[in-house]
Amino acid sequence: xxxxxxxxxxxxxxxxxxxxxxxxxxxxxxxxxxxxxxxxxxxxxxxxxxxxxxxxxxxxxxxxxxxxxxxxxxxxxxxxxxxxxxxxxxxxxxxxxxxxxxxxxxxxxxxxxxxxxxxxxxxxxxxxxxxxxxxxxxxxxxxxxxxxxxxxxxxxxxxxxxxxxxxxxxxxxxxxxxxxxxxxxxxxxxxxxxxxxxxxxxxxxxxxxxxxxxxxxxxxxxxxxxxxxxxxxxxxxxxxxxxxxxxxxxxxxxxxxxxxxxxxxxxxxxxxxxxxxxxxxxxxxxxxxxxxxxxxxxxxxxxxxxxxxxxxxxxxxxxxxxxxxxxxxxxxxxxxxxxxxxxxxxxxxxxxxxxxxxxxxxxxxxxxxxxxxxxxxxxxxxxxx
Ligand code: NZQ
Ligand code: ZN
Numbered sequence: 158x159x160x161x162x163x164x165x166x167x168x169x170x171x172x173x174x175x176x177x178x179x180x181x182x183x184x185x186x187x188x189x190x191x192x193x194x195x196x197x198x199x200x201x202x203x204x205x206x207x208x209x210x211x212x213x214x215x216x217x218x219x220x221x222x223x224x225x226x227x228x229x230x231x232x233x234x235x236x237x238x239x240x241x242x243x244x245x246x247x248x249x250x251x252x253x254x255x256x257x258x259x260x261x262x263x264x265x266x267x268x269x270x271x272x273x274x275x276x277x278x279x280x281x282x283x284x285x286x287x288x289x290x291x292x293x294x295x296x297x298x299x300x301x302x303x304x305x306x307x308x309x310x311x312x313x314x315x316x317x318x319x320x321x322x323x324x325x326x327x328x329x330x331x332x333x334x335x336x337x338x339x340x341x342x343x344x345x346x347x348x349x350x351x352x353x354x355x356x357x358x359x360x361x362x363x364x365x366x367x368x369x370x371x372x373x374x375x376x377x378x379x380x381x382x383x384x385x386x387x388x389x390x391x392x393x394x395x396x397x398x399x400x401x402x403x404x405x406x407x408x409x410x411x412x413x414x415x416x417x418x419x420x421x422x423x424x425x426x427x428x429x430x431x432x433x434x435x436x437x438x439x440x441x442x443x444x445x446x447x448x449x450x451x452x453x454x455x456x457x458x459x460x461x462x463x464x465x466x467x468x469x470x471x472x473x474x475x476x477x478x479x480x481x482x483x484x485x486x487x488x489x490x491x492x493x494x495x496x497x498x499x500x501x502x503x504x505x506x507x508x509x510x511x512x513x514x515x516x517x518x519x520x521x522x523x524x525x526x527x528x529x530x531x532x533x534x535x536x537x538x539x540x541x542x
């Protein structure tokens with residue numbers, strides 16, 4: 158096992174009707190900005206519950222944070238916070254609203270143009286406003302981690318940043334809040350969480366037995382509940398398990414002491430930035446091809462994944478690996494996520510442009526061995542057609 162420093166200060170308040178807990182989680186003298194997305198939080202009554210729970214606190218609201226949150230829009234929230242001297246942020250929504258809130262929190266006191274936060278992947282952040290979240294879409298894990306992904310619309314750059322200053326103070330996870338999600342967003346949530354686990358688990362063995370078993374447990378849970386979550390009417394237990402799996406998938410726990418990959422995510426971000434494909438859908442396209450092409454470096458873990466997660470024991474090594482990758486692809490497809498670029502009318506002609514974007518964003522040495530060069534990324538994109 159590798160050395161690690163595991164720190165996660167986010168309080169999780171889980172369960173039905175837990176929005177009422179905002180009253181004891183948000184300081185009573187706070188000047189609060191509530192941030193949200195389009196209409197879903199108003200329509201579902203979630204914003205009304207939030208307003209009621211915050212009671213007599215001084216409240217401002219900032220709506221209109223769209224999926225894949227835009228720097229240009231978030232800067233308006235930064236101005237509002239600075240002008241009104243607000244001192245606490247509350248995100249009500251999915252990963253986009255939470256990521257956007259993290260950016261606002263870090264940008265408010267940032268000297269110079271806050272886009273530099275993304276250009277330096279968060280290393281220049283020295284402070285952030287405190288904030289909490291009310292999660293309405295289980296998928297990204299943003300509710301319990303210190304990562305955020307922001308898009309600059311002007312240049313179509315979708316970049317991540319990470320800094321311990323943007324751990325949420327608390328996150329409220331009420332599985333009932335997922336009942337209004339359309340099936341395609343639920344399917345996105347399952348696949349995003351699944352891929353997060355894979356990108357931390359499916360690298361090479363380092364005797365991280367605890368991390369491996371946790372990761373395999375999360376993958377098996379997502380496989381067990383996936384179809385029910387997407388295809389059957391909402392019920393508390395499957396939604397509760399989705400919510401907790403997605404949070405645990407990327408809060409630092411299973412990453413501690415083991416190598417991490419994240420190349421599928423970085424290629425996926427370029428697909429979202431250029432073509433607007435939902436985040437999870439880009440992962441469903443890239444991951445099977447990525448595993449297939451990098452099977453030599455990932456061989457031992459692919460065999461472990463095949464056996465422990467999919468119970469594949471028949472055939473020689475390569476046959477078992479092929480079966481595991483095909484099971485993964487079939488799982489994504491069974492939830493309604495297509496797994497080829499051609500399903501989105503993206504042809505080989507687009508690959509040069511994608512490679513240029515990766516180069517422009519410094520994504521030239523990805524993966525657990527930093528050996529996913531632009532040449533390897535090109536092969537992965539070709540294999541994803
Ligand atoms: O905008 P509204 O009207 O609220 O509708 C949203 C949005 O259209 C809707 N929605 C959310 N909760 C709902 C609901 N509709 C009905 N009922 C509810 N309860 O869902 C749509 C998608 O929301 P969004 O927040 O964009 O989805 P998601 O949570 O999948 O977040 C995706 C973003 O997170 C980033 C992605 O790149 C993408 O920008 N990621 C963040 C990560 C992190 N911070 O650690 C890691 C991830 O890998 C990912 O990159
Ligand atoms: Zn993701």
